[in-house]
Amino acid sequence: MKESLETSSVLAIKIDQTITKIFFFDIVDEKYHLIASSEATTTAEVPFNDIREGVARGIDRIHQITGRHFYDEEGNFIIPMQADGSGIDHLVITFGFFPQVSVVSMGLLESISLESLNKLLESTQLNHLDQIGMNDSRKLEEIISLFTNKLPEMVVIAGGVNEGAARSLLRQLDMLLFSIKLIPKEKRPYLIFSGNADFEPQIRESVADITNYQLTPNLRPSINQENLLPAYNMISRVHAEILGRKVGGFSQLSVNSISSPLPYSHAIQIMTRFLSLLSKNKEKNVLYIDFGHEVISSSAGYDGRSTFLSTDYSFYHNLRMLLPKLNIGDVVKKSHEPVSEEEVKNYLWDLSLHPHTVPTTESHLAIEKALAGILIQDQYRQMLTKWPDFPLEIQRVIVSGEIFRNHFGYGDSLLTIIDSLVPEGIATLYLDQQGILPVLGATAAINRYLPIQIMEGSAIALLAKVIPIKSNAKPGTEIAVVITEFEDGTRIETKIEQGMIYRLPVPIGQMVNLVFEPKSKIELNPITKTFTKGYPIQGGLCGIVIDARGRPLMLPKDSQRRKEIQKIWSLQLSD
């Protein structure tokens, strides 16, 4: 506890192109608590052109809530916290601004350094413009055009195992330097060299006068070894530095931060990796899906490894990029309200014009739910395609975003996630109501107690544990009776019919004992025996959910019948 007391109050800022969120943490009763949070519009664009205005508005709100002063009379942060209670001990920043910084990667062989570079850059939020390999068939003038016209802000170079051959690598470097010398000095890219360590002195000598550079340990020190982390950390640092030059007020704000501001993609992966190692029982993997203001992103963690994916749109930004690719018929099919293709098209295109629109009708809300479901499914599929060795079955899912917080009820959010991911086994679903997880990731670098203690609190709420039951019985047949035994001795029996979903009324945080009495042959994945004897389980915001709709989830072909059953399922889980 010594470390956390030394770094007591923390102000964390999560900033993206549209929204600035402020979180204020402090110690109460020897434990970290989220004291207050606020959000304001980001002021990176005209008429402000300086993000500090939006940050100040958010902090003013925190001041109104807590009464605490964060700025001195000259408008500077008060760091550290003063005896009168004003100020903070630490400021941490995580940032979005997807894909505003562009990068070109250079390596040698496709199956070695180029593959590692791809893996490395896929986990960032950089705009990976192009890749140049040893066997690149393009002419020199095409490479020059790439650098002088696209003006990448960063070049990551890898290649060559330590103590290995170097001629090809030096030839690549010559070509790169020849190209970037044609660019005005202030627009030249930042170079990160993460290749054969033997050439660091030569790199220093040849690059120093031309542009900024950083050297990191080789990401492929030998053919069979991969070491991405040092390069990843350096990319994040350089990313923040470049953004400091592009976004008004960013570098001035960063000066106050105890550590270099972390890109969102980096911060969230710290948390998904951490959560995957904090496994209780067999819940080893975790999937985080964030319907952010800027992008829709997902990060999965498994056994200390992580993935990251993001779209170039969200419900609130650039939706017009998605709409031409979207199958409107899918939205119509998924919607639990009867909607026409024309209504879906008009609503979604209007939403692209007025992205902060709140749905005021049942059908508009149903369109948003259907679209959210499609996008979750799409993120999951893409993740499995890009990381095929990642486990297919997700045991813990955390969702975040205003759409879940304000538009959908808890039951709606839950059903949207279940119907998109269709878990085969028991899954635990959470709601990160304020989008705090990436902020905790950014804080973890300076304070390891804070994220754990905040996670133990209510900032990330348990929606429900979902228990799927499989059976070959006909729809409507009673397949089991579930007995919920409460701590006070009360017992509730729920008849489970094939084809239906149930919300057991267990209050949030309350432990119950769940006993299954099968009435026909059923399959519970993975702990059938324990369930027949009684299984301790905690209730969430939606109690406990028993999903007896079967796997795969089959919907009636007749649209009217389909809408009826979707409506019933929605009502079964409604708040």
Add this chain to the structure above:
Amino acid sequence: MLPDIYHTLALTKIRRLRKFKGESNLVVKVGQKVNASEKIADIFPETKYQTINVKKLLNFNNSQDARRAIELETGAKIKTGDVIAQSSGIFAKTVKAQQDSEVLLINGSLILLKQAQTPCPLIAGFESYVSEIMPDYGVILETNGVLVQCAWGNQKADSGILVHIASQSDEEITAKMIDVSHRGKVVMSGHCKNINVIKAAKDFNLRGLIFSSMSPDLITPALEVEIPIVVVDGFTPIPMNMRAFELLKSNEKREVSLSAIYDPNRNEKAEIIIPLPAEAALPKEAYQFAEGLIVRVNEGLFQGKAGIIKRIVNNSVTLFNGVRTICAIIQFSDEEQASIPLANLDILE
């Protein structure tokens, strides 16, 4: 959230930056008057290069001989067909320029040429005068007049005399309503859902189309035509908001500029501009929702209607569909008022 503003003003100063996206050749001066479709600069968005290896092309054995064969200096401008290098002897060979270029660099026997490109015109977008030139960055254009900012535009610009072909703000436009009398004009109407309207506008050489709303199915064909098309309110079929409708109706037969070139990510909007011979102040660019402001509803039962904020209900309320949000009471007329989520309002000031 800061509210979205769609200026709908009878008289204001309009100042817009036209940014150079690449190398530029300016063709205007400060104080010069320009039309909507007039070019203010030639832009070279991409630079193309050519490398010439003289040693390889002329079969020299060493770089020194190859260097001596080069007949150019760095910085030289060459035309298509000009000799770049030549060998001597009975079987003399020459290397000629494939297109107009500039010699950027000679490194041993390697020549780097920057090839001349066909420029893209940077259009003024509205009738105005050049108030400021920022070298290598952009040009600021200014005028005074009516300004109606629109929800969508097809990234084109032009100007012409404004004519209304719909008697009501909700009248749907059909191709039959456009005829030869509209040649060279900017035509304004209600909703458009028929592609033949766009075809007719092209056939009759219209200078622009203003719709209250347009079917999303027409987005692709609208982006393909050269005529500027602006949509004032959105894609759901709705009548034009009365504030914009009345402003535009009262300015019928005036020269109007449609500037549908905009970038939604930079908070730029497609605009209808009617220059007027009067001086005015710049509009306010940042508002907070407040009582008395004129707003437009962009979703639900009242979509497209303009009204005045009567009161803001500061506590979050739950709508009948379960959505939690902050609402304002909007007065549409003496008899009609409704509670509308703040998020569903645009400011029309």
